[in-house]
Structure formats: C-alpha cells, structure tokens
Amino acid sequence: MAPSFPFQSWQANPLSDWSIPVEKSFVGIVGMGTVGAGVARLLLDHGDRTARHAGRTLWLQHVVVRDVHKKRDVDLPAGVLTDDLDRLLNDRQVSLVALLVGGIEPARTIAVKILESGKDLVTANKALLAEHGPELFDRARDLGRSIAFEAAVAGGIPIITNLAQCLNANKILSVSGILNGTTNYIVSRMDRGQGDFASSLVQAQRLGFAEADPTMDIDGSDAAQKLAILAHLAFGAQVHWADIPRRGIEQLQVDDFRYAQQLGYRIKLIALAELTRSGLQLSVSPMLVKLGTPLAEVQDNFNAIRVVGDAVGPVFFHGQGAGQMPTASAVVADMIDTAVGRTKITFQTLKLWSDTAPSIEIAYPGDARARYYYRLNITDQSNVLAPVSEIMGRYGISIASVFQHDDDRSDSNVVPLVIMTHETTEQNAAAAFREINQLDFVHPAAQRLKVLNSTGG
Amino acid sequence: MAPSFPFQSWQANPLSDWSIPVEKSFVGIVGMGTVGAGVARLLLDHGDRTARHAGRTLWLQHVVVRDVHKKRDVDLPAGVLTDDLDRLLNDRQVSLVALLVGGIEPARTIAVKILESGKDLVTANKALLAEHGPELFDRARDLGRSIAFEAAVAGGIPIITNLAQCLNANKILSVSGILNGTTNYIVSRMDRGQGDFASSLVQAQRLGFAEADPTMDIDGSDAAQKLAILAHLAFGAQVHWADIPRRGIEQLQVDDFRYAQQLGYRIKLIALAELTRSGLQLSVSPMLVKLGTPLAEVQDNFNAIRVVGDAVGPVFFHGQGAGQMPTASAVVADMIDTAVGRTKITFQTLKLWSDTAPSIEIAYPGDARARYYYRLNITDQSNVLAPVSEIMGRYGISIASVFQHDDDRSDSNVVPLVIMTHETTEQNAAAAFREINQLDFVHPAAQRLKVLNSTGG
Numbered sequence: 001m002a003p004s005f006p007f008q009s010w011q012a013n014p015l016s017d018w019s020i021p022v023e024k025s026f027v028g029i030v031g032m033g034t035v036g037a038g039v040a041r042l043l044l045d046h047g048d049r050t051a052r053h054a055g056r057t058l059w060l061q062h063v064v065v066r067d068v069h070k071k072r073d074v075d076l077p078a079g080v081l082t083d084d085l086d087r088l089l090n091d092r093q094v095s096l097v098a099l100l101v102g103g104i105e106p107a108r109t110i111a112v113k114i115l116e117s118g119k120d121l122v123t124a125n126k127a128l129l130a131e132h133g134p135e136l137f138d139r140a141r142d143l144g145r146s147i148a149f150e151a152a153v154a155g156g157i158p159i160i161t162n163l164a165q166c167l168n169a170n171k172i173l174s175v176s177g178i179l180n181g182t183t184n185y186i187v188s189r190m191d192r193g194q195g196d197f198a199s200s201l202v203q204a205q206r207l208g209f210a211e212a213d214p215t216m217d218i219d220g221s222d223a224a225q226k227l228a229i230l231a232h233l234a235f236g237a238q239v240h241w242a243d244i245p246r247r248g249i250e251q252l253q254v255d256d257f258r259y260a261q262q263l264g265y266r267i268k269l270i271a272l273a274e275l276t277r278s279g280l281q282l283s284v285s286p287m288l289v290k291l292g293t294p295l296a297e298v299q300d301n302f303n304a305i306r307v308v309g310d311a312v313g314p315v316f317f318h319g320q321g322a323g324q325m326p327t328a329s330a331v332v333a334d335m336i337d338t339a340v341g342r343t344k345i346t347f348q349t350l351k352l353w354s355d356t357a358p359s360i361e362i363a364y365p366g367d368a369r370a371r372y373y374y375r376l377n378i379t380d381q382s383n384v385l386a387p388v389s390e391i392m393g394r395y396g397i398s399i400a401s402v403f404q405h406d407d408d409r410s411d412s413n414v415v416p417l418v419i420m421t422h423e424t425t426e427q428n429a430a431a432a433f434r435e436i437n438q439l440d441f442v443h444p445a446a447q448r449l450k451v452l453n454s455t456g457g
Numbered sequence: 458m459a460p461s462f463p464f465q466s467w468q469a470n471p472l473s474d475w476s477i478p479v480e481k482s483f484v485g486i487v488g489m490g491t492v493g494a495g496v497a498r499l500l501l502d503h504g505d506r507t508a509r510h511a512g513r514t515l516w517l518q519h520v521v522v523r524d525v526h527k528k529r530d531v532d533l534p535a536g537v538l539t540d541d542l543d544r545l546l547n548d549r550q551v552s553l554v555a556l557l558v559g560g561i562e563p564a565r566t567i568a569v570k571i572l573e574s575g576k577d578l579v580t581a582n583k584a585l586l587a588e589h590g591p592e593l594f595d596r597a598r599d600l601g602r603s604i605a606f607e608a609a610v611a612g613g614i615p616i617i618t619n620l621a622q623c624l625n626a627n628k629i630l631s632v633s634g635i636l637n638g639t640t641n642y643i644v645s646r647m648d649r650g651q652g653d654f655a656s657s658l659v660q661a662q663r664l665g666f667a668e669a670d671p672t673m674d675i676d677g678s679d680a681a682q683k684l685a686i687l688a689h690l691a692f693g694a695q696v697h698w699a700d701i702p703r704r705g706i707e708q709l710q711v712d713d714f715r716y717a718q719q720l721g722y723r724i725k726l727i728a729l730a731e732l733t734r735s736g737l738q739l740s741v742s743p744m745l746v747k748l749g750t751p752l753a754e755v756q757d758n759f760n761a762i763r764v765v766g767d768a769v770g771p772v773f774f775h776g777q778g779a780g781q782m783p784t785a786s787a788v789v790a791d792m793i794d795t796a797v798g799r800t801k802i803t804f805q806t807l808k809l810w811s812d813t814a815p816s817i818e819i820a821y822p823g824d825a826r827a828r829y830y831y832r833l834n835i836t837d838q839s840n841v842l843a844p845v846s847e848i849m850g851r852y853g854i855s856i857a858s859v860f861q862h863d864d865d866r867s868d869s870n871v872v873p874l875v876i877m878t879h880e881t882t883e884q885n886a887a888a889a890f891r892e893i894n895q896l897d898f899v900h901p902a903a904q905r906l907k908v909l910n911s912t913g914g
Contacts, residue, residue, distance in 0.1 A: 042626050042768060052693070053625040055806035150623075156769040158623030165799070166607075166615030168510040169499050169789030236509070294775060297754055311499060311786035312613035318751060318773035329768035332626030340806055342622070342799050349512035349797055 023056040025339035026093040028119075030064045030085070030110055031101035035124055035151070037074040038328030039098055039335075044077070054336040062088040085110065089117040096120040096338045098331050108132055115145045120343065122334040124151035124327055130225035130241045133232075134353040141354070146347035148334035153226045154179055154303045156326030157319040158333065163233040163307065164346055170309025172234040174274040176452060179226040181301035181321045182210040182217040183249050183269040187286070188299050191257045191266055197250060209301045219248035220269065220284040227271040227284060232352065234307070235273060237280050238359040245365045246284035256375055256447050259418045260288050263373070263401070266296045270452055279363035288373050288451040294318070295452070366427030371400065371451035374419040374433060377443040384417065388436055395432040397424045414443055420451075480513040482796035483550040485576075487521045487542070487567055488558035492581055492608070494531040495785030496555055496792075501534070511793040519545040542567065546574040553577040553795045555788055565589055572602045577800065579791040581608035581784055587682035587698045590689075591810040598811070603804035605791035610683045611636055611760045613783030614776040615790065620690040620764065621803055627766025629691040631731040633909060636683040638758035638778045639667040639674040640706050640726040644743070645756050648714045648723055654707060666758045676705035677726065677741040684728040684741060689809065691764070692730060692737050695816040702822045703741035713832055713904050716875045717745050720830070720858070723753040727909055736820035745830050745908040751775070752909070823884030828857065828908040831876040831890060834900040841874065841898055848892045852885040854878050871900055877908075 027043070029036050043050070043060045050058045063076055068083050088094060097114045099121060101107045107128045114121050121140065123129070129136070129152055140147050150160045154177070163172075178184050182204055189200040201218070204210035216222045221241070228241040249269055260267050265288035274281045289296040294316045298304040303321025308314045320326035337343045378384050389399060401420045421429065433448045484500070486493050500507070500517045507515045520533055525540050545551060554571045556578060558564045564585050571578050578597065580586070586593070586609055597604050607617045611634070620629075635641050639661055646657040658675070661667035673679045678698070685698040706726055717724050722745035731738045746753040751773045755761040760778025765771045777783035794800045835841050846856060857877045878886065890905045 038768075046626075046628070049626060049628065053807065055808070156772060158619060158772075161618070161623050162615055165794065166618050166790055167786070168793045169503075169506060169786045171503070171506065292754070294751075294754065297749070297751065309786060311495075311782040311789075313777045313780075313783055315613060315615075316773075316775035318775075320770045320772075323770075325768040326770055329624070329626045329766060332768075333623055336625045337622065340802050342802050345797050345799050345802075350510065351512070 022051045024059045025056050025095055026059050026061045026091070027335060027339070028062040028064065028088045028091070028094050028097040029060065030088070030097060030099050030114075032063055032065045032072055032074075033100065033102070034324045035327045035331065036063070036098075036100040037072060038324040039100065039331045040074045040076065042328055042332045044074070050332070050336055054340050056339060058332070058335055058339060061091060061094050064088050085113065089113055089119075092118075094119060096122060096335060098335060099123040099125060100331070101125065102127070104128060104131055108136075111136055112139060115140050115143050118143070118145070120146045120148070120338045122148045122331060122338055124149070124331055126152040126225050126229065130228055133229070134238075137353040138355075140347070146338060146343045148338050148343045148347075149229075150334045151327050151330035153229050154305060154317075155319070155321040155323065156329050157303055157305065157317045157321065158330065159230065159305050159317055160233065162315075162317065163230065164350055167307060167309050167312060167315070170311045172275070173308040173310055174272070175230050175234050175305065175307050176274075176295065177227070177230070177271045177305035178268055178295060178298050178303055179223045179271045179305070179321065180217050180269060181303055182214055183223070184298060184303070185209045185301045187249060187252065187257075187267055187269060190252065190254055191261070193254065193258070196254050197252060218250055220246035223269060223271040223284045227273060227282065230271075230305075231273040231280065231282060235275065235280050235360045237273070237282070237362065238353065239282060239362055244282045244284060247286065249286050251447065252286055253447065255416060256449070259375060259416070260373065261291070262403070263288070263418075263420055264291050265289060265451070266291060267449065268295060268298070270295070272452070276363055276367070276369070278367045279361035281363045281365070281368045283365065283368065283450075286449055288449055290452070290454045293454050366425060366430075368426040369423050370426070370429075370453060371423050372421045372429045373447070373449040373451060374421070374436070375447040376417045376419070376436065377414050377446060378417050379441040379443070380413050380415045381441060384441055387439055388417075388419070391435045392421070392432050395424070395428040397428055397432055398422045426450075479508045481516045482513050482552055483518045483548070484515050484792060484796070485519040485521065485545040485548070485551050485554040486517065487545070487554060487556050487571075489520055489522045489529055489531075490557065490559070491781045492784045492788065493520070493555075493557040494529060495781040496557065496788045497531045497533060499785055499789045501531070507789070507793055511797050513796060515789070515792055515796060518548060518551050521545050542570065546570055546576075549575075551576060553579060553792060555792060556580040556582060557788070558582065559584070561585060561588055565593075568593055569596060572597050572600050575600070575602070577602050577795045578604045579788060579795055580604065580606055581788055583609040583682050583686065587685055590686070591695070594810040595812075597804070603795060603800045605795055605800045605804075606686075607791045608784050608787035610686050611762060611774075612776070612778040612780065613786050614760055614762065614774045614778065615787065616687065616762050616774055617690065619772075619774065620687065621807055624764060624766050624769060624772070627768045629732070630765040630767055631729070632687050632691050632762065632764050633731075633752065634684070634687070634728045634762035635725055635752060635755050635760055636680045636728045636762070636778065637674050637726060638760055639671055640680070641755060641760070642666045642758045644706060644709065644714075644724055644726060647709065647711055648718070650711065650715070653711050654709055675707055677703035680726060680728040680741045684730060684739065687728075687762075688730040688737065688739060692732065692817045694730070694737050694739070694819065695810065696739060696819055701739045701741060704743065706743050708904065709743055710904065712873060713906070716832060716873070717830065718748070719860070720745070720875075720877055721748050722746060722908070723748060724906065725752060725755070727752070729909070733820055733824070733826070735824045736818035738820045738822070738825045740822065740825065740907075743906055745906055747909070747911045750911050823882060823887075825883040826880050827883070827886075827910060828880050829878045829886045830904070830906045830908060831878070831893070832904040833874045833876070833893065834871050834903060835874050836898040836900070837870050837872045838898060844896055845874075845876070845893055849878070849889050852881070852889040854881045854885055854889055883907075
C-alpha cells in the first residue's frame with residue numbers, strides 16, 4: 001500500500017540508512033540572499049538531519065525572490081523559485097515561512113501577510129523586531145501563530161533559546177555581550193597593535209566583516225537593537241533600542257588600548273543590561289574588560305554573551321555572530337522548533353512584547369556605577385595632579401591609580417596622563433571629566449571609558 | 458465567579474505584581490539532599506518565575522525522603538514531607554517528579570515506579586543514565602512518558618538542550634569538554650604552581666570541590682559517564698561509559714604544567730568526542746590545550762564545552778558544573794519544559810537510546826590522530842637524541858620541538874627532556890614511547906600526553 005502522502009512517506013534518499021517513515025513539514029523562504037541560500041542548502045542537502053532531530057523532513061516548497069533571473073549560488077529544485085508571494089501565501093500545505101529579507105519594508109508587510117495567511121514566522125531580521133516587535137508579536141498572538149527569531153541576535157549562538165527556556169529558573173542579574181562582529185574585529189586588531197581605527201575598518205571591509213556603510217555597527221546602534229531584544233527576554237524590559245544610551249568606537253585611539261593593557265584590561269564594545277537598585281541599567285559603549293575574564297578573550301569577528309543568573313551564577317556563550325552558515329544554523333533550528341511545536345509553546349507562555357506583561361523600570365543612566373578610565377593629554381609641567389584630584393574629590397571620586405608616560409612625549413611637550421578611578425556614578429564621572437577638560441593644561445581629545453564590573457556585569 | 462481550581466486560580470502572592478490567572482502544575486521531589494533542597498527553594502520562594510516563564514506555577518505537592526526527622530536547610534509547607542513514596546505515586550494530580558537521589562539503587566527502581574505511575578521524570582542522576590539509560594528511555598517511551606536530564610551533565614550549563622535542540626541543523630564534528638570540576642580545580646591549581654597533585658586534592662576536599670572518595674572524579678570515570686551521554690546526543694553513539702578509553706590526572710607532575718606553559722599550553726582533563734574518517738573517536742585524558750583558546754582559560758571548578766558544528770562552526774559554553782543552585786537551575790528548567798510540554802516533543806522526536814535509531818561506528822582508539830608531548834627523565838650524557846629520534850623515525854613520528862632543562866638537573870644527574878611531536882596516531886605514539894622508555898639512559902616516570910587539536914577538537 002502506498003504511504004498516505006503528504007503526511008507519511010518513505011524516502012529512499014537521504015534517509016536510506018535510516019529507513020523509517022518520515023513526516024513532512026512543508027516550508028517556504030522569502031529572500032534568497034546570503035542567509036537564505038545557506039538555509040536552502042541545509043534544507044536541500046541535509047534533509048536527513050531534520051529527519052533525525054525533528055522526526056520529520058522540512059520540505060522546501062517555495063522560495064520567493066524579487067528577481068527570479070538573478071544568479072544564485074544554490075541549486076533549487078524546479079518549480080520552487082518564484083517572484084509571486086501569493087503562491088506561497090495561498091499554499092495551505094505550507095505551515096511555516098522563514099523571512100530572510102533585511103530592512104524594515106517590505107519585510108514588515110510580508111511578515112504580516114505570512115501571519116495572516118495562517119503560517120508561523122521564522123526570521124533573522126533584527127531591525128524589523130527592534131522597530132516593530134510589539135506590533136508583530138501582538139498580531140501573531142491574535143492570529144494564533146508564532147514568531148521565532150534565534151538568528152536575529154548573535155547569529156550562531158543560541159542565546160534566544162537559552163534565555164527564553166534554559167535559564168527560566170533564574171532571576172537574571174545581568175547580560176553583558178559582545179554583539180557586533182564588525183566592531184569586535186576592529187577593536188581586536190587595535191588591541192594587538194595592528195592598526196588604528198581607520199585602517200582596521202578598511203581591513204574589516206576588505207574581509208567582508210564590515211558593510212560598505214558600517215555606520216550602524218560602528219556607532220553601537222546594531223548592538224543596541226540586539227540588546228533591546230535580549231533585555232526584553234531576560235528582564236521583561238520594554239525599551240526601544242534608540243532609547244538605550246550608546247557610544248561607538250570611532251573615538252578610540254591605539255594608545256588607549258596600550259594603556260588599558262598596562263592596567264590589565266582590554267577595550268571591547270560591550271552591550272550591558274544590569275539589574276541595579278534603581279532599576280535596569282542599559283548601555284552600549286566601549287569598556288575596559290579585565291584580562292583573563294571570558295569576554296576579554298573574545299577575538300576578531302566572534303560574538304559572546306555572559307549571563308548572570310541568581311541560581312546558575314555566570315554562564316558564558318561564545319561563537320560566530322554572523323556569516324552565512326552560522327546564521328542559517330540558527331534559522332533552521334527555529335524552523336525545526338516551529339515544525340515540531342516547541343516554538344508555539346514558548347511563544348504562548350512567554351507572552352513576548354505583550355501589553356499585559358509587567359515591564360521593569362529602566363534606571364536613570366547617570367546612576368550607573370562603575371570604575372572609570374580617564375586618559376588626558378596634558379602639558380608636561382609640575383603640579384598637574386593637584387587641580388585634577390581636587391575636581392575629582394569634589395565629585396566624591398577617589399583615584400585608584402595614575403600613570404604618566406614621559407616616553408610618549410610628543411614634540412609639542414604634551415604627555416598622556418592616565419587615571420583609573422574607584423567606583424562612582426556615571427553622572428559624577430562625566431561631570432568631573434568635563435570640568436577637568438576645562439583646565440588650561442589639559443588638551444583636547446581626552447578619553448573617558450567605563451570599566452566592566454567583572455563580578456556583577 | 459470563583460476560578461475553576463485546580464486548573465485556574467488567582468494567587469495573591471507571589472504574583473501580586475502580576476495579577477493574572479495562573480495555571481498550576483503539581484510536582485513532586487524524591488530526595489532532599491543538597492540539590493533537592495535547592496530545587497525546593499526555587500519552587501517555594503520563587504513561584505513568580507515559573508509563572509512568568511511558563512505561564513503556570515509549579516506547585517510542590519510532595520517531597521519524599523527516607524528519614525522525615527532529619528534536619529534540612531529548607532522549610533517545607535506542612536504536609537509536603539513524607540517517607541511514603543506511594544503517596545506521591547498515587548497522587549494523580551502530580552504530573553511530574555524530580556528524582557534527586559544519587560547512585561543506582563534505589564534510584565533505578567524509583568525511576569521506573571514514577572514512570573509507571575503515569576508521571577514524567579526529571580533527574581540529575583548521571584550515573585543512573587550512564588548505566589541504565591537505554592532501559593529507562595525505552596520504558597518511558599512504552600508508557601508514553603518523558604525523561605529530562607539537563608542537570609546530569611555540566612550542572613548549570615544547558616548543554617543538553619543546546620545539543621538536543623539549538624544545534625539541530627548541524628552535523629556535529631566534535632565535542633570537547635571540561636566536564637569535571639574537581640579535576641579542573643586540581644589542574645588549575647597545579648598550573649598556577651600552587652601545589653602538587655596530592656596537596657591540591659586535599660585543598661579541593663577542604664573547599665567541598667571533591668568528595669571524601671574522589672576516585673571516580675580523579676580517574677576520569679565521572680567525565681566518561683557525561684561524555685557517553687553527550688556523544689549519544691551529538692552523534693547518536695551508543696557506547697557504555699566504561700568502554701571509553703580514559704586516563705586520570707593522578708600521574709601529572711608540577712613540572713609537566715611548567716613545560717607545557719613554555720610550549721604555549723595548559724594541561725586540562727579533556728573529554729573528547731570527535732568525528733574522524735574511521736568513525737567516532739572517544740577519550741577522556743589529560744591533554745595539552747593551546748593557551749588563549751577558550752578551553753585553556755577555564756579555571757578552578759568551572760566546566761566548559763566546545764561544540765563544533767559543520768554549519769555553526771565552534772560554539773563554546775562555560776559555567777558552574779556543579780553546586781546546589783546551578784544544578785537546581787537546570788532541574789527547574791527541565792521541570793518547566795516538562796510542565797509546558799516541550800520535553801514531551803523533544804523526547805518523542807529525538808528517540809534517545811532507542812533500538813531503532815542508527816548508531817555511529819566507534820573508531821579504534823589507536824587510530825586517533827594528534828600531536829604528543831613526551832617528557833623523559835634522562836641521564837645527562839651526550840648523544841641521547843640520536844637513539845630517541847631513531848625510534849620515533851621508525852614509527853613515522855617527526856619531532857616538532859625538543860628542549861632539555863639543565864637547570865632542572867637533580868643531584869642524581871637526571872635531567873628532563875621534553876619533546877613535542879608532529880601529528881601521528883595514538884598507536885604509533887604509544888609504541889614509540891614504550892620503546893624509548895626501554896633505552897638505558899631513560900629513567901622511570903616519563904610522561905606522554907596528547908595535544909588537543911585547536912581547530913578540529
């Protein structure tokens with residue numbers, strides 16, 4: 001008797017070595033860029049994996065693209081490629097769609113149409129979620145559908161599932177992450193003394209780690225979008241990414257990396273969400289991270305996230321934050337979770353970005369407590385420390401260490417003065433720094449950086 | 458109208474700040490040792506978390522212990538504590554039980570009874586799974602029940618879910634882990650020059666990182682039991698832990714750590730499962746791990762696991778591998794997954810330890826390929842390298858580097874000779890080492906250690 005297609009079928013290949021009846025879930029993809037091609041390759045070339053791991057094959061039924069004539073680096077079976085979105089939307093066999101189109105529009109319109117056609121959504125589009133998450137999640141709930149988005153944050157690192165599921169027994173105390181591979185490549189290179197910001201950015205672009213317009217990476221916006229998503233999962237924070245205080249890496253100088261090393265630190269662009277007495281502190285900024293701690297050792301274009309839970313303590317995740325196959329790995333994991341029904345459960349129980357869920361209070365950024373690194377460019381003269389420490393004293397800031405590099409003296413008789421403070425507030429650290437910069441022996445382009453607390457953050 | 462208890466109820470506390478109707482799942486615990494008390498504390502003191510993360514409260518109905526009069530460091534509500542297992546088994550409201558009793562019996566008998574009473578099982582008992590996993594999983598499948606065991610491997614690190622779910626799109630190429638906190642504490646201390654093996658073991662016992670009888674930790678058995686579970690999840694390997702070649706850390710000497718550092722390595726007890734052309738290579742042994750790579754930086758009693766997938770590349774997890782609250786964090790996450798229905802899906806689709814699943818071929822250990830570290834104790838005389846390299850040449854082993862420490866000369870005119878080889882097979886490395894040890898100028902207590910391949914493994 002023939003098996004009752006399409007729900008049960010025998011597949012000779014690729015399941016020849018594992019000949020049991022395998023169910024099919026029909027799936028679609030919208031967008032066939034780098035990640036889309038990676039997802040298609042995993043589904044087409046490695047159907048045996050989903051059969052083994054999900055008890056079913058994810059059968060790629062439609063791939064919707066704008067231009068069907070464009071050359072692509074993946075061979076799709078005949079009849080799969082189309083420029084007609086309705087063909088996918090109207091196919092009632094298809095239960096889930098991976099939306100792999102970047103940017104806000106038309107991604108947003110397509111996402112809504114997918115949900116309205118009764119299909120579950122999987123997406124890697126972080127900008128879309130950062131801008132329209134609440135609206136899309138509400139729509140999905142109204143329609144009884146789900147949205148999975150593992151690939152939207154930290155690429156191959158399964159941080160969404162780990163926060164949404166694995167660490168559920170914890171009150172999360174902090175999330176600190178290196179969430180942008182472009183900037184981590186640049187600061188790693190600067191830390192190793194291989195170039196300044198400008199030349200490292202050019203090298204990142206040459207290697208494909210940075211886009212032609214890297215503004216959103218460099219200025220911390222990309223990391224802030226990801227942090228907004230993680231902060232919602234970990235703390236229930238309902239915050240728009242643009243409201244997260246952020247600072248990019250453009251102003252970092254090679255000397256700062258050298259001085260940080262001498263103090264026992266590396267400079268990294270850190271996305272930080274930390275529970276404090278006055279609420280949740282959120283920031284994206286270059287910070288000094290203690291050498292020998294896991295985040296300090298994250299090199300080149302890798303991403304990493306440190307989560308501290310009150311029960312589990314610190315847990316650290318490290319992996320490829322972008323790239324075709326790492327991102328495709330996360331998308332296909334989501335497709336499997338959706339096909340087998342895990343996503344539906346998680347989506348329903350977590351009530352993400354829902355009006356009815358309580359939101360945590362966001363703390364005033366000036367109240368954030370940390371140690372600070374100041375690097376001042378001063379005229380080499382006697383008695384500079386007295387007025388500097390007088391100002392700091394007035395703001396209640398005590399100095400942990402000071403050093404002056406006479407060997408870094410430039411022709412103009414200007415030398416760097418590096419100060420590490422004890423813990424103080426962002427507000428006081430900023431105000432004292434401003435005032436110090438007005439002293440007549442202090443030259444422009446001074447630097448002020450926060451130090452990552454190695455226990456809490 | 459009153460809510461329809463027990464399925465819907467309003468809870469004033471601990472959900473006062475989040476007043477929505479919350480479903481209850483009634484749960485039980487068998488065993489109230491360290492981990493059991495931690496689990497009870499999370500359930501009793503932090504019911505709001507499971508309400509938020511699972512949309513329901515896990516309601517602790519019964520705690521079964523051998524001696525109800527024993528003093529415990531957690532206050533249980535009246536009527537919960539009992540020494541009557543049947544009270545739990547016969548309570549049809551209870552849908553899942555956390556079995557937190559160590560050792561094989563009576564844990565095995567209780568596990569079967571829990572499944573037969575129609576309840577799902579959550580356990581942290583790694584030895585039980587390592588010995589009776591296939592039998593228990595078959596029984597659970599027959600009865601339509603599930604078993605969750607996140608806490609059985611690497612404590613607070615959610616490696617089971619990450620392998621069973623998050624990395625599903627990958628063909629796993631290797632799993633290399635530091636899976637035993639006791640031994641990692643000891644080797645970390647030896648690496649820092651803080652003591653030899655014996656004194657470090659005493660210190661580990663003093664700090665509670667080692668049990669009174671630490672044999673199973675020290676000789677690699679504990680790590681082998683965990684590796685057998687991970688190898689099944691990652692590769693479908695059906696291997697009994699006692700069949701995994703293993704070597705403990707008893708023979709490591711302080712000097713070996715020093716020489717390894719000079720070569721750019723740290724010595725760690727590594728549990729390794731690696732896909733090779735001749736099948737799956739499995740081993741537990743002290744290995745040289747390249748400084749600066751994530752596994753080398755795992756200090757003290759922490760655990761860590763590096764998984765390499767063909768799509769995702771390397772992913773690294775780091776956290777507390779044992780201890781009351783980290784382990785309880787994993788147990789409660791499993792209880793939530795079971796209560797909401799995720800475990801059932803994963804359990805059914807993965808077919809763990811099932812007869813019908815294909816098993817991967819286990820490779821012959823002698824075929825494993827690696828670089829090797831030899832530390833020989835030789836009489837300080839001329840022309841020792843010629844006979845040594847002649848033997849190695851006969852086994853096709855080429856030497857990558859050699860150094861001799863004249864400053865380590867003992868009174869007896871014996872000096873260490875350290876050799877690092879290029880890649881060769883375990884078989885050849887062992888045979889050459891045996892033959893070299895028979896040379897008349899080579900003294901006893903020589904050392905041979907494998908080097909962890911930093912790309913593949």
